[in-house]
């Protein structure tokens with residue numbers, strides 16, 4: 086049976102990911118959704134802050150209890166990004182790409198981000214919370230000091246959109262794609278939308294920074310970076326920056342690139 090959603094709506098909450106975790110730990114089944122008009126402590130990966138323009142954005146988190154033994158958190162984040170892109174496309178026609186692993190871009194600017202967080206009991210995964218933030222009718226204020234340019238769907242399309250329609254379209258797209266979890270079909274779909282594909286990139290991973298050409302996404306949800314000497318490397322977690330392009334960070338304090346091959 087497919088995903089059935091039960092939406093718990095809040096005007097203001099700390100973080101919908103935290104609320105979804107509370108729902109999950111109280112035993113709420115898969116498909117429970119925490120949604121809010123504004124968040125006081127929205128977050129991205131690695132403790133970064135996520136800004137939710139009050140009343141103008143989507144902030145929601147889905148409780149998932151995938152019946153797979155391995156840790157599929159990365160793949161769930163990828164499914165989330167794909168569903169965000171596909172859902173938005175059902176409402177408004179905009180040129181979109183997904184920046185690995187979890188940003189949806191319109192014309193190179195970030196319009197949405199996803200954050201998948203797993204909870205384990207011993208080595209058994211109890212649940213995953215998939216958080217989705219979309220700038221619908223407004224984005225973060227201009228003085229937000231972001232790493233990348235941000236935008237909203239309204240700014241890019243030139244007209245205000247109905248938040249609930251966008252939210253429902255994303256939830257439907259996710260429910261349709263969820264059965265692809267753990268199948269090779271996901272990476273093929275994802276690779277079609279991969280931003281910076283075939284372009285020179287710098288990947289800041291957990292342990293090191295590498296430079297090469299962004300090639301593809303694997304079935305596990307890792308990216309493949311090809312080096313000039315033809316060898317390649319697979320990276321499961323990190324941030325991708327275009328070398329010398331508009332998506333490069335404004336401030337780059339990363340260590341000088343080290344190259345390694347297999």
Ligand code: BT5
Pocket residue numbers: 099100101102103124126127128129130131133134135136137138143144145146187188195196197198199200216217218219220224225230231232233234235236
């Ligand atoms: C993300 O992290 O992009 C994941 C964002 C997930 C947000 C949702 S909202 C519902 C749920 N509840 C939560 O508390 N979180 C989830 P990351 O790739 O680490 O990017 C974070 C970076 O994006 C920040 O450091 C900022 O530079 C930038 N940023 C923050 N708010 C933004 C916004 N509204 N639009 C565009 N960029 C933003």
